[in-house]
Amino acid sequence: MKAPARAHPLWIAYIVHRLSGVALAAFLPLHFWVLAMAVSEPGRLDGFLAMTEATAVKFAEFGLVFLLAVHMFGGLRLLALEWLPWRPAQKSLAAGAAALSFLIAGAFFLQAV
Amino acid sequence: MPTGVLNVTIDRDGGAERFEVPAYDNQTVLDVVSWVQQHADPTLSYRFACRVGMCGSCAMMVNDVPRWTCRTHVSKVTDGADIHIGPLRNLPVIKDLAVDMDPFFDKWIAAEGVHHGALTRDDPIARVDAVSVGRVEANAGIECINCSVCYAACDTVTGNADYLGPAALQRAWTLLNDAKDEARQDILDAVSGSGGCHNCHSMGSCTAYCPNDLDPMSAIAGLKRETAKNFFRRGR
Amino acid sequence: MLGLKLYMAQRITALLMGPFVLGHIAVMIYAIQGGLSAAEILGRTQGSILWFLFYGLFVVAVSIHGAIGLRVIAHEWGKVTGSALDVLMWGMGLAFFALGARAVWAVTFAGVGG
Numbered sequence: 001m002k003a004p005a006r007a008h009p010l011w012i013a014y015i016v017h018r019l020s021g022v023a024l025a026a027f028l029p030l031h032f033w034v035l036a037m038a039v040s041e042p043g044r045l046d047g048f049l050a051m052t053e054a055t056a057v058k059f060a061e062f063g064l065v066f067l068l069a070v071h072m073f074g075g076l077r078l079l080a081l082e083w084l085p086w087r088p089a090q091k092s093l094a095a096g097a098a099a100l101s102f103l104i105a106g107a108f109f110l111q112a113v
Numbered sequence: 114m115p116t117g118v119l120n121v122t123i124d125r126d127g128g129a130e131r132f133e134v135p136a137y138d139n140q141t142v143l144d145v146v147s148w149v150q151q152h153a154d155p156t157l158s159y160r161f162a163c164r165v166g167m168c169g170s171c172a173m174m175v176n177d178v179p180r181w182t183c184r185t186h187v188s189k190v191t192d193g194a195d196i197h198i199g200p201l202r203n204l205p206v207i208k209d210l211a212v213d214m215d216p217f218f219d220k221w222i223a224a225e226g227v228h229h230g231a232l233t234r235d236d237p238i239a240r241v242d243a244v245s246v247g248r249v250e251a252n253a254g255i256e257c258i259n260c261s262v263c264y265a266a267c268d269t270v271t272g273n274a275d276y277l278g279p280a281a282l283q284r285a286w287t288l289l290n291d292a293k294d295e296a297r298q299d300i301l302d303a304v305s306g307s308g309g310c311h312n313c314h315s316m317g318s319c320t321a322y323c324p325n326d327l328d329p330m331s332a333i334a335g336l337k338r339e340t341a342k343n344f345f346r347r348g349r
Numbered sequence: 350m351l352g353l354k355l356y357m358a359q360r361i362t363a364l365l366m367g368p369f370v371l372g373h374i375a376v377m378i379y380a381i382q383g384g385l386s387a388a389e390i391l392g393r394t395q396g397s398i399l400w401f402l403f404y405g406l407f408v409v410a411v412s413i414h415g416a417i418g419l420r421v422i423a424h425e426w427g428k429v430t431g432s433a434l435d436v437l438m439w440g441m442g443l444a445f446f447a448l449g450a451r452a453v454w455a456v457t458f459a460g461v462g463g
Contacts (some may be wrong), residue, residue: 004178004202004266010317010330011268018314022422025415025441032448035390039460044386049385065374072370075363081315082337082360104374111378272425273350312421313354337356344357 013074013094020071027064058112066105073097117194119187121145123157124174124199125209130154130168142175142182142190146198146210159210164328166324169260173210174199179265181324202265217261220277225303226284229296231288236247241292251290254283254332256325263319263329279319279329289339301336302345350424351417359417362410369407376391393454401457408449416442 004013011063051057077093115135119128122129123146132149143161150157161171166184176190176197190196204212228334232239241248263279270278288294289301304310310333319329387396394400420438423429429437 003268003271004177004322006268006318006323008317009429010315010321014314014316015444018422021415021418025445027418028411028445029178029448032445032452035452036448036455038387038391038455040455043393045387045390049387052385064146065377068370068374072367076367078315078358078361079436082334083341108374108378108381201401269425305353307350307352309352311353340353341357341360344353345418 009094013077013097016070016098017074017078021068022069022075023067024064027067034098052112060113062105062109065108066101069101069104070098073101119145120134121149122195122197123149123210124126124197125157126206136187138192140187142173142180142185142187142196143171145187145196146173146182156267157210158208167258169258171200172203172262172265174265179262179322181260181262184324201261203267203270204261204265212261214261217259217264217280218279220308221259221284222279222280223303223308224277224285225296225300226281227290228288229294229299231295232265232293239293247290247291247292251287254287254329257283257327258325260324262322262324265320266318268316268318269312269314273308273312276312277304277308279311279313279333282313282336283327283329283332285310285329286335289336301340304336307339310340313337350430351421355417356421358413362414364412365385365410366407369403369410371401373407390456395458396461397457401453404453404457405450407445408453412442412445415445442449 006015034045034048037048053060074094074097077097080093114137116138117136119134119136121132121134123132130247132153134145134153137144143164146157146159147161150159154233159171159173161166163170164183166181171180171182173181174197175182175185176195178190179201180190182198187196198210200206200210201212204214204216207213222227257280259280261280263283267276267279270276283303285300289297289300294300313333314328315330315334317330320327320331324331380389394404416438419441420434423437424434
């Protein structure tokens with residue numbers, strides 16, 4: 001039997017939170033590894049940083065900031081659901097988390113281009 | 114008088130089987146399954162009892178959604194004539210559409226979903242304040258009929274075999290708020306174990322599909338809140 | 350698979366990271382103006398005890414938070430169970446911490462006084 005229909009807002013909020021978390025966990029080691037070159041191999045770090053001028057990389061950065069923001073606001077929504085008795089507005093909070101994340105990632109993108 | 118023909122696919126032990134069932138204006142999914150058993154294949158196994166949404170025994174997957182079939186109109190699950198019926202998800206199949214409910218009820222007990230009273234028949238009847246905060250919380254969850262629709266809807270149950278599931282945890286929450294229940298700490302401990310309420314991801318499928326419009330997700334959130342408070346207070 | 354203690358560890362580190370993430374995003378939006386370079390990053394962070402504490406605590410919190418999250422996903426989607434699950438969680442957590450601590454050290458005190 002296939003899994004039941006999942007097209008309801010909180011299931012989508014759950015999967016966005018999980019996938020953004022996995023993506024951030026995958027990105028983090030790379031991020032740390034590159035930053036650690038600051039003193040030992042500054043030239044190589046500058047090489048990586050120069051890549052960030054490319055438009056394609058800027059879009060990827062927009063994606064990363066969006067992932068970070070959406071994971072944070074989605075997580076704050078979960079904490080509010082679990083630890084504060086704020087229940088009925090969950091769907092609006094989930095939508096708000098996504099909208100705010102988009103706004104923040106957008107602000108980053110506008111600075112970057 | 115039949116108004117047409119339904120193309121019914123039923124997942125059985127030997128694989129999916131197709132049946133053509135006469136369609137009527139007023140017809141539930143359980144009517145469809147019963148028609149197949151009575152007119153097409155008497156060996157089809159399924160389970161039902163009350164037919165009025167009280168006993169919780171007729172739940173099945175209908176077009177990939179867990180439903181109480183006796184109160185689900187055919188017109189609610191399909192615009193056309195195709196219906197796909199299967200055994201409830203997340204439980205072992207006994208035969209055809211009948212699943213083994215043992216894991217579901219075992220977890221109900223494991224979550225301390227039993228009454229823990231302190232009074233005997235010789236004591237006067239305890240008075241319960243019907244509008245107290247705890248009673249209102251408990252009332253919100255007590256109409257559960259143990260149909261296991263929420264348990265079948267939950268992806269966390271699918272991925273995590275030890276997870277107690279929405280129905281058992283909601284019952285633990287109603288008992289925690291019940292002025293007549295005396296085992297508060299036992300309940301908090303039972304829902305704090307490795308299969309407890311903290312495994313829930315609040316995806317809300319339980320609340321979305323509960324046929325009685327109950328809200329197990331919020332009940333589980335209540336358990337998380339109480340266990341967290343207890344953690345800060347007692348350090349465990 | 351996830352008892353109360355791991356749940357609390359994950360939620361408390363999540364709360365802790367709220368301000369860190371907002372701060373980090375603000376720094377990023379500020380820092381990328383006019384392009385990034387190794388010298389520019391070091392100019393901001395080198396020798397700073399505040400940045401060391403900010404990013405040091407951030408790394409500790411993210412290591413715990415990420416390791417517990419990956420434990421849950423490994424069990425639900427990867428069917429990893431028992432002690433393998435604990436080994437995976439600790440391994441991931443320690444790896445995040447080691448890599449993160451190395452990066453924080455590099456941009457704060459690695460080149461100082463040496």
